[in-house]
Amino acid sequence: MTIDVDATRAQFPALLRTVGDRPAAYLDGPGGTQVPDRVIEAIGGFLRAGGSNLGGPFVTSRETDALTESARGAVGALFNASPDEIAFGQNMTSLTFAVSRALAATWEPGDNIVLTRLDHDGNVWPWVRAAQETGAEVRWLDFDPDTGCRLQAEALSSLLDGRTRLVAFTHASNAVGTIVDIGSVVEDAHSSGALTYVDAVHYSPHGLVDVAATGTDFLVASAYKFFGPHTGCLYGRSEVLHELDAYKLRPAPNKPPGKWETGTQSFESLAGVAAAIDYLASLGEGETLRGRLVSSMTAIGEYERTLSERFLDGINAMDRVTLYGGPTAEGRTPTFALDVGGVPPAEVSRRLGDQGIFVWSGDYYAVEVMRRLGVADEGGLVRIGFVHYNTVDEVDRVLEALAGL
Numbered sequence: 001m002t003i004d005v006d007a008t009r010a011q012f013p014a015l016l017r018t019v020g021d022r023p024a025a026y027l028d029g030p031g032g033t034q035v036p037d038r039v040i041e042a043i044g045g046f047l048r049a050g051g052s053n054l055g056g057p058f059v060t061s062r063e064t065d066a067l068t069e070s071a072r073g074a075v076g077a078l079f080n081a082s083p084d085e086i087a088f089g090q091n092m093t094s095l096t097f098a099v100s101r102a103l104a105a106t107w108e109p110g111d112n113i114v115l116t117r118l119d120h121d122g123n124v125w126p127w128v129r130a131a132q133e134t135g136a137e138v139r140w141l142d143f144d145p146d147t148g149c150r151l152q153a154e155a156l157s158s159l160l161d162g163r164t165r166l167v168a169f170t171h172a173s174n175a176v177g178t179i180v181d182i183g184s185v186v187e188d189a190h191s192s193g194a195l196t197y198v199d200a201v202h203y204s205p206h207g208l209v210d211v212a213a214t215g216t217d218f219l220v221a222s223a224y225k226f227f228g229p230h231t232g233c234l235y236g237r238s239e240v241l242h243e244l245d246a247y248k249l250r251p252a253p254n255k256p257p258g259k260w261e262t263g264t265q266s267f268e269s270l271a272g273v274a275a276a277i278d279y280l281a282s283l284g285e286g287e288t289l290r291g292r293l294v295s296s297m298t299a300i301g302e303y304e305r306t307l308s309e310r311f312l313d314g315i316n317a318m319d320r321v322t323l324y325g326g327p328t329a330e331g332r333t334p335t336f337a338l339d340v341g342g343v344p345p346a347e348v349s350r351r352l353g354d355q356g357i358f359v360w361s362g363d364y365y366a367v368e369v370m371r372r373l374g375v376a377d378e379g380g381l382v383r384i385g386f387v388h389y390n391t392v393d394e395v396d397r398v399l400e401a402l403a404g405l
């Protein structure tokens with residue numbers, strides 16, 4: 001399969017926007033991908049039909065039961081998990097605070113957890129706070145700025161011991177684009193009896209998630225990064241979801257996944273989540289939903305690689321621009337953190353914004369990454385990220401704009 005980018009773009013109403021007399025270029029999403037028509041229709045469809053809460057003996061409630069099941073099935077297919085191992089929540093951050101609270105209730109002083117310098121704060125601070133409250137020690141797994149910001153996974157075993165309760169790490173960095181081979185980290189963590197919590201928020205629009213192959217205990221993503229609405233999606237291994245004591249209200253379900261879902265879910269969003277996964281699957285082919293997703297995510301990865309190669313060629317020819325992160329398309333997402341010598345990051349982002357090119361500057365909540373790179377006090381870095389609806393012309397347009405700064 002290959003991505004037909006014109007046909008793909010035609011499905012995204014926001015991509016038709018103009019800024020001045022030029023089409024808008026949504027690089028970085030920005031900070032959230034755009035959604036195809038079918039997602040907007042699905043959200044509106046739920047609200048138009050007069051949806052109600054779960055579990056009632058009338059048609060609108062039965063429809064919500066079915067919708068919730070279908071959204072769980074769709075995310076299960078996206079992650080390669082069973083539907084009852086999928087719980088929804090407001091966003092990745094809220095879900096992670098909820099899981100951290102439940103896990104921390106099992107920790108004791110003298111225990112330790114391992115976090116990484118490569119992670120977004122959403123997979124750092126909930127754990128640091130939980131460790132502070134329980135007296136557990138925080139150990140740090142570093143990345144190497146000199147070798148394309150690779151996570152130093154080989155150092156993990158020296159951080160682990162019989163008291164390590166958790167290893168929380170990212171599938172891919174939202175700042176420098178590094179992809180982590182999560183299977184080997186999970187294997188090391190499990191060999192010392194630690195649980196694993198993987199942040200797949202940045203990775204999920206770019207690559208195939210497979211919790212069955214990697215064996216992680218938890219994995220979390222946010223649908224607004226994979227062409228859906230603002231809803232968090234949590235995978236938890238069935239036994240762990242059963243065993244852990246969730247912070248829930250008394251009448252709420254006692255069994256997973258419901259026991260992990262606080263309050264009333266945004267059902268209109270769940271309709272959108274299922275539609276976003278249907279959209280992704282429509283880019284691939286195969287007999288099953290999972291099969292189509294395997295095919296489409298492979299095609300997306302191949303297409304994005306061509307965008308990365310073109311962008312990297314262009315950047316390498318610019319003396320003033322310093323790239324942080326992998327120098328080739330290998331082992332990285334098409335997300336690039338840059339320093340444009342002499343121009344402050346916020347100024348770069350503003351000047352590109354004036355030209356209808358939407359990119360971020362700062363730390364994008366990747367606090368530890370910016371500190372480790374020594375740029376935290378200098379306004380961070382500019383981040384330019386592509387997804388599968390971006391075109392080669394857009395890559396060239398941003399290169400031209402950078403050269404003209």
Ligand SMILES: Cc1ncc(COP(=O)(O)O)c(C=O)c1O
Binds near residue numbers: 091221
């Ligand atoms: C890698 C990564 N993790 C976590 C988050 C936080 O996700 P949410 O906004 O759903 O809480 C983000 C958001 O940008 C992210 O990029």
